[in-house]
Amino acid sequence: xxxxxxxxxxxVSSLGDTPEALHAALCxxxxxxxxxxxxxxxxxxxxxxxxxxxxxAQKYLGRRNLRPLxxxxxxxASAAQMALDDSGWRAEMRAVEEVGLVLGTMFCSVRTISExxxxxxxxxxxxxxxxxxxxxxxxxxxxxxxxxxxxxxxxTTVSTGxxxxxxxxxxxxxxxxxxxxxxxxxxxxxxxxxESFYGFDRAGLLCRSDGHEGxxxxxxxxxRNGFTPGEGAALVMLEEESAALARGARVLAEVSxxxxxxxxxxxxxxxKGVESIAHAMRFALYEAMLRAYEVEALSASANGSPGGDRRxxxxxxxxxxxxxRTMPATAVKALLGETLGASGAMxxxxxxxxxxxxxxxxxxxxxxxxxDFPLVPARHACPNVDADNVLVNSVGFxxxxxxxxLARVEG
Amino acid sequence: MxxxxxxxxxxxVTSxxxxxxxxxxxxxxxxxxxxxxxxxDTSGYSVHRxxxxxxxxxxxxxxxxxxxxxxxxxxxxxxAARLALSDAGLDCASLDPLRAGVSMGTTSGEPxxxxxxxxxxxxxxxxxxxxxFIGRYPCHLISSHLAEELGFAGPNVMIPTACAAGNYAIAxxxxxxRAGRADVMLAGGSDAFSRITYTGFARxxxxxxxxxxxxxxxxxxxxxxxxxxxxxxxxxxxxxxxAARIYAEVGGYGLSCDAHHMTAAHPExxxxxxxxxxxxxxxxxxxxxxxxxxxxxxGTPTNDRLETIAVKRLFKEHAYRVPVSSVKSMLGxxxxxxxxxxxAVCALAVHEDRIPPTIxxxxxxxxxDLDYVPNRAREHRVSVAMNNAYAFGGNNAxxxxxxxxx
Numbered sequence: 001x002x003x004x005x006x007x008x009x010x011x012v013s014s015l016g017d018t019p020e021a022l023h024a025a026l027c028x029x030x031x032x033x034x035x036x037x038x039x040x041x042x043x044x045x046x047x048x049x050x051x052x053x054x055x056x057a058q059k060y061l062g063r064r065n066l067r068p069l070x071x072x073x074x075x076x077a078s079a080a081q082m083a084l085d086d087s088g089w090r091a092e093m094r095a096v097e098e099v100g101l102v103l104g105t106m107f108c109s110v111r112t113i114s115e116x117x118x119x120x121x122x123x124x125x126x127x128x129x130x131x132x133x134x135x136x137x138x139x140x141x142x143x144x145x146x147x148x149x150x151x152x153x154x155x156t157t158v159s160t161g162x163x164x165x166x167x168x169x170x171x172x173x174x175x176x177x178x179x180x181x182x183x184x185x186x187x188x189x190x191x192x193x194x195e196s197f198y199g200f201d202r203a204g205l206l207c208r209s210d211g212h213e214g215x216x217x218x219x220x221x222x223x224r225n226g227f228t229p230g231e232g233a234a235l236v237m238l239e240e241e242s243a244a245l246a247r248g249a250r251v252l253a254e255v256s257x258x259x260x261x262x263x264x265x266x267x268x269x270x271x272k273g274v275e276s277i278a279h280a281m282r283f284a285l286y287e288a289m290l291r292a293y294e295v296e297a298l299s300a301s302a303n304g305s306p307g308g309d310r311r312x313x314x315x316x317x318x319x320x321x322x323x324x325r326t327m328p329a330t331a332v333k334a335l336l337g338e339t340l341g342a343s344g345a346m347x348x349x350x351x352x353x354x355x356x357x358x359x360x361x362x363x364x365x366x367x368x369x370x371x372d373f374p375l376v377p378a379r380h381a382c383p384n385v386d387a388d389n390v391l392v393n394s395v396g397f398x399x400x401x402x403x404x405x406l407a408r409v410e411g
Numbered sequence: 412m413x414x415x416x417x418x419x420x421x422x423x424v425t426s427x428x429x430x431x432x433x434x435x436x437x438x439x440x441x442x443x444x445x446x447x448x449x450x451x452d453t454s455g456y457s458v459h460r461x462x463x464x465x466x467x468x469x470x471x472x473x474x475x476x477x478x479x480x481x482x483x484x485x486x487x488x489x490x491a492a493r494l495a496l497s498d499a500g501l502d503c504a505s506l507d508p509l510r511a512g513v514s515m516g517t518t519s520g521e522p523x524x525x526x527x528x529x530x531x532x533x534x535x536x537x538x539x540x541x542x543x544f545i546g547r548y549p550c551h552l553i554s555s556h557l558a559e560e561l562g563f564a565g566p567n568v569m570i571p572t573a574c575a576a577g578n579y580a581i582a583x584x585x586x587x588x589r590a591g592r593a594d595v596m597l598a599g600g601s602d603a604f605s606r607i608t609y610t611g612f613a614r615x616x617x618x619x620x621x622x623x624x625x626x627x628x629x630x631x632x633x634x635x636x637x638x639x640x641x642x643x644x645x646x647x648x649x650x651x652x653x654a655a656r657i658y659a660e661v662g663g664y665g666l667s668c669d670a671h672h673m674t675a676a677h678p679e680x681x682x683x684x685x686x687x688x689x690x691x692x693x694x695x696x697x698x699x700x701x702x703x704x705x706x707x708x709x710g711t712p713t714n715d716r717l718e719t720i721a722v723k724r725l726f727k728e729h730a731y732r733v734p735v736s737s738v739k740s741m742l743g744x745x746x747x748x749x750x751x752x753x754x755a756v757c758a759l760a761v762h763e764d765r766i767p768p769t770i771x772x773x774x775x776x777x778x779x780d781l782d783y784v785p786n787r788a789r790e791h792r793v794s795v796a797m798n799n800a801y802a803f804g805g806n807n808a809x810x811x812x813x814x815x816x817x
Contacts, residue, residue, distance in 0.1 A: 068673070100668065106549055108571075110525065117522075117529050117607045125455045125610045133611035134673035134803060137518055138550055138571035143804020146670040152682065155668035155806050156579060159520075159569045160551045167568065174586060180666075180689075195528065198537070199545040260592075262567040264508065264558050276564055279509060283592075398555045400567060 002177045003256075005409065007249040008087025008237035009349045010079040014050040014230055014336060017060075017082070022346070023353035026361035027381045031335045033216055033228050039194040046206045048216070049192050050230025050337030064148060070135050071191040072109040073144040075233035075342075080145050083185055087237035088249060091150065100153025100181050101235075102172040103142040104164030104188030105341035108157070111193035112136055141189060154181050159341075162301065163260075164188045165234065166344025166394035166402040170258035172238050182243065187345030189233035197229055205397065207304050217304030217338075218365045219331035220313060220377055227303035230337025234345035253352045256389070257290070257405040259283025266399045267307055270314075277315035277401045281391065284403040285319075288389070293323045295405070296387035297360055299347045300377070301395040303333035310370070312395050317374035328385045329377040334363040344394035348404065351390045355408045360385045413589045417815055419655040420499025420643030421755045422491040422599075425742055426462045426636060430494050435759050438767040439788040443741050445623065445634050451606045458618040462636025462743030463604050476560045482521030482547045483603035485556040487639035487748075492557050492597050499643040500655060501595070503561050510594040512565030513554045514584040515601060515641075516576025517747035518802075520550025522605035553601055557641075565593040574707075574744065575800035576600050577640065577751025578808035582664040584644045594649060599754075601639035602746035609635050615674065617711055623744075625708035625737035625769050626715045626783045628776035633709040636743030640751035642758070647815065658758040662795065662811040663693025669805030675713065680721025682807045687725050687799065690809035696795045698726040701733050701811075703766050703796045705753040706783075708737025709744050714801070719779045734791060736784040740770045750800035750808065757796035757812045764792050 011017060014032025015025035025032070032050045041047035057066055057074035060081045066074060080101070084090075089099055113136045120128040134140065139157040146155050154175060158168040165188025172186035190196075200206050207217035207226035217228040236252075244251060260283070261276035263269075285292060298316065302309040309331075317324045332350055333339075339346060354360050360382040369375070387408065394402045423430065426444025427437035437444075444462050453459040469478040469486035472493040478486060492513075496503065503511075524547050531539040546552075551569040558567050566587050570579045577600030584598035602608075612618050612635055619632035650657055667689070669682035676683065691698065707718055723730045738756055739745075745752060760766050765788060772785035798810040 098667070106551070110548075113519075113522070113607065114525050114529060114532075116611070117525055118533060120606070120610045121529055121533050125613060128610045128614045130611075130614050133614060136607060136611060137573045137803045138520065139573050139802065139804045139806060140673070143668075143673055143806065146668045146805060147672065150670050152668050152670045152685075154666045155572075155670075155804065156666065157571050159549075159571050160554075160567070161549060164551075171568075171583070174590060178586065178590075195525075196545075198540070199528075199548065202540055203542040203545040205545070260566050260568075261509075262512070262558050262564050264562045264564050266555065266559055272564070279564070396551075398549070398551060399558065400551070400555075 003241040003254055004173045004176045004238055005241045005244050005254050006236045006252045007239055007244050008083045010082030010086060011234040011346060011349050012052055012075050012078050013232040013346060014052050019349045019353055023350055026332055026335055026350055027359045029362060029364040033337050038192055045201050045208055048228055051192050052232055068131055069144050070109045070112045072189055073141040075191060076103060076141040076189045077145045077148050079233035079235045080149055080185055083235040083237050084149060094150045097182055098153035099151050100155055100184045101142055101146055101151045102156045102168045102184055102186040104158045104168030106159060106161050106164055106190050107196055108138040108141050109135060109191060110195045114195045160400045161398050162340055162343060162396035163394040163400040163402040164341040166404055169404060170402060173255050173258055176238055176240050183237060183239045185235045186238055187235035188341035190231055190340035190342055192229055192231035200229060216365055219302035219304055219334050219363055220309050220369050221366050222368050222370050224304040224306060224309060227305050227338040230339040232339045232342040234342050234349055236348060251409045253355060254407040254409050255404060256407040257284040257288030259403045261401045263399040270311060273311040274314045277312055277395055278318045280401040280403040281319045284405045288405045290389060292320045295389050295391045297354060297385050297390045298327055298329040299351050299392045300329055300331040301393045302331040303338040308395055308397055312393060313373050313375045324374050325376060328360050328382050329375060330361050331363055332361055347392045351392055351406055354385060355387050355390060358384050358386055414646035416585050416588045416644055416661045417647050417650050418642050418658045418758045419645055419650050420495040422494030422498055423640045423752060423755060424464060424487045424491050425638040426464050427741060431498055438738060438756060439765060441768050441770045443770060445743050450604055456613050458613055458620050460634060461604060462634055464637055476556060481556055482524055484517060484521050484601045485553045488515060488553050488557055488601040489560050491639040491641040495641040495643050506595060508562050508564040510565055511563040512587060512593040512596050513557045513563055513567045514580045514596055514598045515554040516570045516572060516580035517550050517553055517600060518573045518576060518602050519605060519608055521548050522607045523603060524548035526606060572806045573802035573804060574746055575750055575802035575806045575808040576747035577749060577754060578798060578800045578810045581754055581810060585661045588644060588646055596644045597641050598644055599641035600747040600751035602637055602748050604637035619710060622771045623710040623740050624771040625710045625740050626776060626779040627772050628774040630710050630712060632711050634743035636745040638745040638748045640748055640755050657815045659761040659812040660815040662813045663690050665689025665809045667807045671805055674803055676717045676801055680717050680724055682805060683721035683801060684724045686807040686809040690811045694811040694813060696811060699729045700795045701797050702793045703760050704733055704735040705757050705798045706735050706737045707799050707801045708739050710739060716778050719781060730781055734766055734782050734784045736767055736769045738767055750798060754798050754810055757798045760793045761796050761812050761814055764790060766791050
């Protein structure tokens with residue numbers, strides 16, 4: 001089977017816009033969650049979010065005309081620029097070879113869609129904005145980014161909720177293994193906006209927090225009562241290994257295995273939920289031809305959801321057995337919030353940094369886990385995790401789960 | 412050794428019929444599903460017609476889920492899925508849930524849920540919006556609801572690549588089966604009629620006032636529609652082992668991106684030609700082998716002209732010998748469902764050697780001078796069929812289906 005490697009990364013997050021900055025913040029326990037400036041949070045159960053403050057896409061994209069792009073598209077295009085630069089895929093190379101994009105997003109921009117409809121409702125259909133209409137399709141960000149960066153290869157949008165970004169990476173890996181694509185940017189994005197925030201709030205999914213110190217969505221903590229929404233974009237450049245080496249690319253990591261599962265009870269049957277998450281992890285291990293005990297660090301999807309975090313922990317216990325008690329594990333959503341489509345890809349980028357310098361972020365607010373939790377994730381950052389193999393999990397609240405194994409590459 | 416993949420079941424919900432038989436009869440009869448829009452008030456618009464599915468009742472298709480919990484596109488999708496499984500002679504109970512997956516496409520997901528949200532928003536009554544917004548709106552719920560209703564625990568993906576989504580979803584299901592990740596995949600697309608979509612296209616000046624006339628000299632535009640199609644895809648070995656009826660084999664696919672403009676296709680059809688070329692190359696067919704093309708054929712002046720250019724670019728002289736038809740002439744543009752419905756048309760064409768017409772073709776356009784099977788269905792031996800779809804964002808997808816040689 002062809003080996004697929006990561007040769008570049010780009011990220012825009014509430015904790016920084018480079019993999020190094022994101023990693024440093026996570027390891028220092030700094031939180032990207034705070035009061036929201038993007039919209040009025042009066043009346044909402046939780047006034048906090050992981051907002052990308054002072055986001056200015058022009059900073060990454062130069063003097064290009066960005067007027068047609070909404071926030072989600074700008075986040076994606078910015079992350080794409082950085083991933084292209086980081087991987088050395090210059091514009092003149094993209095003019096000759098077709099680089100593609102596989103983007104995971106839960107909503108693309110539900111804000112754009114809603115505002116388009118509201119304007120037509122309030123002023124009449126003749127006043128709806130044609131430019132905004134182009135952005136009301138869920139593949140808009142992928143299309144806008146392709147235009148800006150001349151990405152004429154495969155252009156796909158994957159929408160599976162929280163797992164979108166990780167499933168997008170898995171989809172891209174499969175295309176490259178099948179010889180269908182030369183190089184693909186893959187990852188995900190979602191923006192913080194009133195419509196989705198309000199929806200989550202009304203559904204009772206959000207952390208009931210009054211913003212006091214220590215009252216955040218705490219993954220795996222026995223007191224957890226919901227997640228805190230975040231936003232951002234994260235993309236990695238994927239290529240077939242020998243082609244990457246042949247062009248002199250710097251290789252960050254190998255994607256050695258992927259797996260996906262689906263809980264058809266959508267959380268109502270704990271056993272089914274646990275099985276589907278375990279299935280995703282096992283399939284990734286099987287593809288990578290690894291034994292469970294060979295995984296040396298785990299990046300969990302846990303975001304503070306009572307049921308979701310528990311199902312993931314139980315699944316980890318099933319797959320890893322005794323090893324789960326000592327395997328270093330983290331949950332970066334403690335500090336980033338739940339960035340939905342971006343989350344899995346952000347976890348991958350953070351995991352690559354862990355493989356590079358041995359530091360694994362902790363979960364700062366974690367105090368106690370449930371009595372029968374088999375997993376003991378660290379409160380503090382681990383300074384010396386020597387991980388050749390890292391497992392990244394993404395688990396959604398509508399049944400989807402996805403796991404990806406990253407392998408360290410020498411040199 | 413990668414498995415060969417075949418189509419063994421077809422389920423559709425359309426404005427001209429629900430279920431494969433009713434739908435195909437309508438296609439061959441050239442029946443038109445476009446009518447006066449009833450689902451919302453069009454008095455503020457200059458156009459008033461659409462391809463709505465009228466009188467649809469989801470109840471007969473839902474055994475485990477409550478229709479009230481599902482958005483309209485999900486209801487269509489579940490109905491089409493049940494019909495497809497029944498058409499394939501497959502009983503859910505006989506399947507290993509971990510090995511049964513779903514790959515669906517859509518353009519808008521469930522836009523009516525955003526409309527409901529906004530109806531409350533503009534009246535300052537947001538408290539009326541409850542848990543159902545997140546419970547019904549996100550587009551991944553279409554593939555989720557399918558899996559939930561059927562108990563499928565295998566790979567589950569939603570690919571919202573707009574008007575080409577159906578082809579993308581089927582292509583992905585093809586890959587999943589060939590990679591050995593599942594034993595059966597339900598693949599297709601679904602979209603529901605919505606004022607958001609209608610307003611957008613109307614505002615672009617893209618909507619025809621009366622009829623959709625792909626390739627006609629006087630064509631005035633597309634007509635928004637709705638519907639769903641789900642196909643059952645499985646490895647050839649399994650289909651043979653259970654003596655399933657095989658409609659067609661999936662020969663291959665091609666995906667590309669114009670990277671040119673959000674709503675207008677590349678003027679030289681570059682991306683479209685690349686997608687077609689990849690699909691043909693993978694299926695081991697040459698342009699001369701193609702016996703039918705199901706066109707994207709929306710009926711807009713630009714699409715039909717550019718699509719003709721793209722076909723000629725790849726097929727050269729053979730372009731004049733291969734029949735090309737657009738069922739959007741009958742259904743309007745069913746968005747994310749369109750290329751899935753058109754893939755079903757190709758599968759049936761391959762299976763029965765009959766091709767549906769492009770109706771409303773009254774006056775030929777000198778710039779569109781191919782054989783568009785005007786107005787009457789035709790008997791024609793179809794060994795290789797090509798299904799083309801082009802979407803906003805420059806997303807191009809071509810799918811090649813062929814007779815399954817035993």
